[in-house]
Amino acid sequence: IDRTNLTGKSRGRVLGKVKGNYYKRAVVFLVGEEVLAEQSAKRKRESGKTISSDIVDGMLKKFSIPGTDEFDKVDFVVRY
Numbered sequence: 001i002d003r004t005n006l007t008g009k010s011r012g013r014v015l016g017k018v019k020g021n022y023y024k025r026a027v028v029f030l031v032g033e034e035v036l037a038e039q040s041a042k043r044k045r046e047s048g049k050t051i052s053s054d055i056v057d058g059m060l061k062k063f064s065i066p067g068t069d070e071f072d073k074v075d076f077v078v079r080y
Contacts (some may be wrong), residue, residue: 006062011070026071032080 005011015024031039036056044050066074 004059006059007064008066008070011066015070023073024071025073025075026066027075027077028065029077029079031078035079 001014003014005014011026018024040051040056068074
């Protein structure tokens with residue numbers, strides 16, 4: 001499932017729909033502010049779409065790192 005699930009509660013709603021005993025793996029992308037700015041500029045150039053910094057800030061405040069209480073494995077991709 002490829003979604004922006006910022007909180008354990010939102011992830012739980014999605015994972016609760018999965019029936020059966022599946023191996024659950026999360027991949028968390030942690031990026032620095034410069035990378036976020038680069039990605040935002042690229043999105044604007046290529047699609048004309050923007051996401052306001054207020055929305056990004058709000059999402060960052062809500063974000064909770066998933067743990068092994070939710071997933072069998074949690075991997076991190078870090079880019080600064």
